[in-house]
Amino acid sequence: xxxxxxxxxxxxxxxxxxxxxxxxxxxxxxxxxxxxxxxxxxxxxxxxxxxxxxxxxxxxxxxxxxxxxxxxxxxxxxxxxxxxxxxxxxxxxxxxxxxxxxxxxxxxxxxxxxxxxxxxxxxxxxxxxxxxxxxxxxxxxxxxxxxxxxxxxxxxxxxxxxxxxxxxxxxxxxxxxxxxxxxxxxxxxxxxxxxxxxxxxxxxxxxxxxxxxxxxxxxxxxxxxxxxxxxxxxxxxxxxxxxxxxxxxxxxxxxxxxxxxxxxxxxxxxxxxxxxxxxxxxxxxxxxxxxxxxxxxxxxxxxxxxxxxxxxxxxxxxxxxxxxxxxxxxxxxxxxxxxxxxxxxxxxxxxxxxxxxxxxxxxxxxxxxxxxxxxxxxxxxxxxxxxxxxxxxxxxxxxxxxxxxxxxxxxxxxxxxxxxxxxxxxxxxxxxxxxxxxxxxxxxxxxxxxxxxxxxxxxxxxxxxxxxxxxxxxxxxxxxxxxxxxxxxxxxxxxxxxxxxxxxxxxxxxxxxxxxxxxxxxxxxxxxxxxxxxxxxxxxxxxxxxxxxxxxxxxxxxxxxxxxxxxxxxxxxxxxxxxxxxxxxxxxxxxxxxxxxxxxxxxxxxxxxxxxxxxxxxxxxxxxxxxxxxxxxxxxxxxxxxxxxxxxxxxxxxxxxxxx
Numbered sequence: 001x002x003x004x005x006x007x008x009x010x011x012x013x014x015x016x017x018x019x020x021x022x023x024x025x026x027x028x029x030x031x032x033x034x035x036x037x038x039x040x041x042x043x044x045x046x047x048x049x050x051x052x053x054x055x056x057x058x059x060x061x062x063x064x065x066x067x068x069x070x071x072x073x074x075x076x077x078x079x080x081x082x083x084x085x086x087x088x089x090x091x092x093x094x095x096x097x098x099x100x101x102x103x104x105x106x107x108x109x110x111x112x113x114x115x116x117x118x119x120x121x122x123x124x125x126x127x128x129x130x131x132x133x134x135x136x137x138x139x140x141x142x143x144x145x146x147x148x149x150x151x152x153x154x155x156x157x158x159x160x161x162x163x164x165x166x167x168x169x170x171x172x173x174x175x176x177x178x179x180x181x182x183x184x185x186x187x188x189x190x191x192x193x194x195x196x197x198x199x200x201x202x203x204x205x206x207x208x209x210x211x212x213x214x215x216x217x218x219x220x221x222x223x224x225x226x227x228x229x230x231x232x233x234x235x236x237x238x239x240x241x242x243x244x245x246x247x248x249x250x251x252x253x254x255x256x257x258x259x260x261x262x263x264x265x266x267x268x269x270x271x272x273x274x275x276x277x278x279x280x281x282x283x284x285x286x287x288x289x290x291x292x293x294x295x296x297x298x299x300x301x302x303x304x305x306x307x308x309x310x311x312x313x314x315x316x317x318x319x320x321x322x323x324x325x326x327x328x329x330x331x332x333x334x335x336x337x338x339x340x341x342x343x344x345x346x347x348x349x350x351x352x353x354x355x356x357x358x359x360x361x362x363x364x365x366x367x368x369x370x371x372x373x374x375x376x377x378x379x380x381x382x383x384x385x386x387x388x389x390x391x392x393x394x395x396x397x398x399x400x401x402x403x404x405x406x407x408x409x410x411x412x413x414x415x416x417x418x419x420x421x422x423x424x425x426x427x428x429x430x431x432x433x434x435x436x437x438x439x440x441x442x443x444x445x446x447x448x449x450x451x452x453x454x455x456x457x458x459x460x461x462x463x464x465x466x467x468x469x470x471x472x473x474x475x476x477x478x479x480x481x482x483x484x485x486x487x488x489x490x491x492x493x494x495x496x497x498x499x500x501x502x503x504x505x506x507x508x509x510x511x512x513x514x515x516x517x518x519x520x521x522x523x524x525x526x527x528x529x530x531x532x533x534x535x536x537x538x539x540x541x542x543x544x545x546x547x548x549x550x551x552x553x554x555x556x557x558x559x560x561x562x563x564x565x566x567x568x569x570x571x572x573x574x575x576x577x578x579x580x581x582x583x584x585x586x587x588x589x590x591x592x593x594x595x596x597x598x599x600x601x602x603x604x605x606x607x608x609x610x611x612x613x614x615x616x617x618x619x620x621x622x623x624x625x626x627x628x629x630x631x632x633x634x635x636x637x638x639x640x641x642x643x644x645x646x647x648x649x650x651x652x653x654x655x656x657x658x659x660x
Contacts, residue, residue, distance in 0.1 A: 031069025065121025119162030127419020167412025173211030219245030360385030376404030466639030500537030540586025
C-alpha cells in the first residue's frame with residue numbers, strides 16, 4: 001500500500017464528489033468527503049475485485065448502505081477502473097445516467113445493491129454474508145477453495161437507527177457471520193442535528209452484546225484503516241466485525257465540516273476554496289492525477305491476475321466436481337429442471353385443503369427438485385408450512401441448513417432475502433402472515449425495483465382468519481401490494497392453483513412474487529382440468545367455468561372467493577362465465593388477444609368478488625359492473641361467520657348480479 005498516493009487519491013475523490021454535486025446542484029457531500037480515506041484503502045488495496053469483470057463470483061461484495069452518499073461509491077468505481085467515466089460523474093443525478101442519486105443495482109457496474117432507504121443495505125449485507133457462508137460450505141472442497149469472499153458494508157448513524165438494521169445485525173451476531181464487516185461512519189451527525197440529540201447508546205457495547213467483534217479507529221488514518229480491515233478479514237472467530245471509524249463529515253470544506261450542514265449540497269458553493277486547499281487544479285474539474293491513475297491501473301492489473309488465477313482453479317475444480325459445478329452454474333444462471341410441474345402430483349377428485357397446507361406439500365416437492373431453494377420464516381414455520389422437511393436448519397454450526405429461523409424480524413428477514421437474491425447463488429423465500437407485509441413493505445418494494453426473484457409465502461390471507469380479529473385480517477393489504485410495480489401477487493383458489501402459483505414464482509427471474517395463501521380449507525375446484533388451472537395461473541386469469549349458452553354475465557373472483565363464483569354460476573344459468581383471477585399483474589401482461597378471449601369487451605355485465613377492498617377491481621368490471629368486497633376492517637368471529645357477515649357468499653353474489 002502506497003500511503004502517499006492513496007492520500008492523493010482520497011483528496012481527488014473528494015474533488016470528484018464536490019464537482020459532481022456542484023454541477024448537479026443536488027446531492028450529498030458529507031459522506032464522500034468524510035470517508036474518502038476508507039475508500040482509498042478499500043479499492044486501493046484490500047478489496048478482492050476485477051473492474052473489467054464486475055460479476056466475478058469470488059469478488060468481495062461492497063455495499064454502501066448509506067446510499068445518499070452515492071458519490072463516494074461512484075468516485076471510487078471511477079478511480080478503480082470500473083465502467084464509470086468522467087462523463088458519467090458529470091452526469092450525476094441526470095436523466096438516464098449511470099450515476100443516479102442513490103445506487104441502483106443493475107444500472108452501474110460495481111453497485112451490489114439498490115440502497116437509499118436507510119438500513120436496507122445493512123440487511124442486504126447480512127443476506128449476502130449468509131449466502132456466502134452457504135456457498136463456501138457447499139462448493140469448496142479440500143482440493144480447491146473456490147469461495148472465500150467477504151462482505152463489507154459502510155453505514156452511518158441513520159442506517160443504524162433504523163429498526164431493519166437492528167433486526168439484521170442481531171441475526172448476524174446470533175448466527176456467527178464472521179465473513180461480514182460493517183464499517184460505521186461515526187461522524188456524530190445526522191441530517192437535522194448532531195447525533196447526540198437523538199441517540200446516546202454506546203455502539204461498541206451494543207454490538208459486543210449482540211455477538212460482534214468491535215474495533216474503533218481513526219477513519220482518516222490510512223494505516224489504521226488498512227490494518228483493522230485486514231485483521232477483520234482474517235479473523236474467522238465466528239463473530240461478525242464492526243469497525244467504528246471516527247470521521248469528520250464534510251472533511252475538506254471548512255464552512256460545513258463536522259456539522260449537519262454537510263448533509264445535502266450546502267457545501268457546494270464553497271468548493272473553489274476547498275479544491276485549492278486539497279491541491280486540485282482550478283481549471284480542471286473531475287480531476288484525477290496521472291500518478292493516481294497509474295497506481296490504480298497497476299492495482300487493477302494485480303486484481304485481474306488474482307481473478308485469472310481463480311479462473312484456473314475454478315476450471316480444475318469444475319473438472320473434478322462435474323455434478324457440483326452443474327448445480328452451481330444452474331443456480332447462478334437460474335436454470336430450473338425441465339417439466340418441473342411433473343414433480344407435483346395433481347389433486348384427484350373432490351375434497352378440501354387450506355392453500356397454506358397444500359402449498360407446504362408443493363413447496364417441499366419443488367425443493368427436492370431444485371437444490372438452490374432456501375427458505376425461512378419469521379417465527380411462523382408451524383403456521384406458514386414452508387419448512388423444507390429433511391433439510392435441517394441453518395445456524396452457525398450448520399450453514400448448509402435450508403430452513404432459516406429469522407425470528408420475529410419480518411422487515412429484517414425481507415432485507416436479508418434481498419441480499420441473498422443479490423448474491424445470485426441461491427433462490428430465497430420467506431414467510432409470515434400476510435397482514436405483516438406492511439412490516440416488510442420497504443424491502444418488498446426494493447426487491448421489485450431491483451428485479452430480484454424473491455418468493456414471499458404469506459399466509460392467513462383474508463377475514464377467513466376469523467377469531468384473531470381485524471388486526472390480523474388484511475382486507476386492504478392485497479390491493480396495497482398490487483400497487484407496487486413489478487411485484488406479482490398471486491392469490492390461488494385451491495391446491496392446483498397453488499401448484500401453478502409456486503411454479504410461476506420459481507419461473508420468474510425478473511422480479512419478486514408474493515403468494516397469498518389461506519388459513520381455512522378451500523374446496524378443490526373440478527370445473528376445469530388441473531392442467532388448465534396450473535397454466536391459468538401462469539397467465540394470471542383464465543376461464544374456469546365456460547358458459548353453456550349465450551354469454552351474458554361474467555363473474556371474476558380470486559382466492560377463497562372463487563368457490564362462491566362457481567356456486568353462483570350454477571344458480572344464475574347457462575349464460576354465465578366464471579373467470580378465476582389469481583394474479584392481476586400476470587393477466588395485465590398478456591396479449592390483447594388473450595385478454596379479449598377471456599374477458600370480451602362486448603360483455604359489460606361483470607361482477608368481481610374478493611374478500612378485500614374493492615377499488616382495484618373496477619378496471620376489470622367497468623362502469624356498468626359491480627364489485628362485491630369488504631371496504632371496512634374485519635371482525636372477530638369464527639372464519640366462516642366472519643365471511644358470511646361481510647358478504648362473502650354465493651347467495652350475496654347472486655343477489656348482486658340480479659341487482660344490475
